[in-house]
Amino acid sequence: MxxxxKNRICLNVLADDLDNAEACYKAANGHVLIGVLSKNYSxxxxxxxxxxxxxxxxxQSVSVxxxxxxxxxxxxxxDIARKFKPKHINQVFTGVGYTRAALENETTMVNCLVSPSGTPGFVTISTGPLSSQSTPAAIPIETAIAMMKDMGANSVKFFPMKGLRTLHEYKAVARACAKASFALEPTGGIDLHNFEEVVxxxxxEGVETLIPHVYSSIIDPATNKTKMKDVEILYSKMTALVDSYD
Structure with a gap:
């Protein structure tokens, strides 16, 4: 994509409307995916x-x-994926196989949502509509990644991170993603202050492909628009960090 x-990292931010989306795209110099929520449509x-x-x-930089x-x-x-082939899709663990089949391609990046379990090295995979209401099912992150690959996913969406409150678990997930050459998408509670540490x-840990999701913390509550200046700040922090590792 x-x-x-530098083939390693891009942002994922929300946009309230078309103009906001275009402004965010330009603010990140194209190194961003614009999240559009299916829940907003009837x-x-x-x-x-x-x-x-x-x-x-x-x-074409849309994330459904x-x-x-x-x-x-x-x-x-x-079902959206049957008619529109975006660059990126967010999906719960149990919905990945359906989505990949609906896409009929191998090019769209599909993430797979797993949640912190409370134990480093284990993630909760019961993130579907029924399973999320049942007893949480936690398995080793290495097994979860293997299952994601079986279903056609490309990355782990680790949500909700709650900022840095699940940092020890996040480190274990990052380590496993690096070992498996699998992408990682930290999500939940990321803001201008903790963004650098998350990245x-x-x-x-050696993660090759990273997509940090930064949502509500950079949205102006008065307008519901993502703040372009904050996207510029995140982009600057992101590029400086990646450059420091080269």
Whole structure:
């Protein structure tokens, strides 16, 4: 994907409208995926029509999201994928296989949502609509990654990170992703203050492809738009960090 800075990292941010999306794309010099939430649309066709508009404004750099990790949106996301082939899709663990089959391609990047378990080295994979309401199922992260590969996923979405509160677990996930040459997408509670540490941990562990999601912390509550200046700051921090590892 051409969005990645030095083939290693790009941002994932939300956009409130087409102009906000275009501004964020430019602020990150193209090294960003613009998240558009399926939950914001009443029908699949309505979502596809709008996503096509976002794709034009952002050089196809669209990330189809669930909406706060809502597992009930899993099938909507999969059905959108039948009609619109974005660069990136967010999906719960149990919805990955359906989504990859619906895409009918190997090029769209599909992440797989797993959650902190409370034990470093283990992640909770019961993130689907029914399984998330049952007793949590935690398995070794190495096994989870192998299962993701079986289903056609490309990356681990580790959510909710709660900022740095799950840092020890995040380090274990990063280490496993590096060992498996698998992408990592830390999500939840990331802001301008802890962004560098989140990125640094992944780079220290040897993660090859990283997509940090920075959402509500950089949204202006008065306008509901992602702040372009904050995207510029994140992009500057991101590029400086990656350059320091080269």
């Amino acid at each position: 051409s969005n990645f800075y 029908t699949v066709d309505e979502a596809v029509l709008d996503l096509e508009r976002y794709a034009v404004k952002t050089n 999201g669930l909406g706060a990790g809502d597992p009930n949106q899993w099938k909507v996301v999969g 640094r941990v992944a780079l220290d």
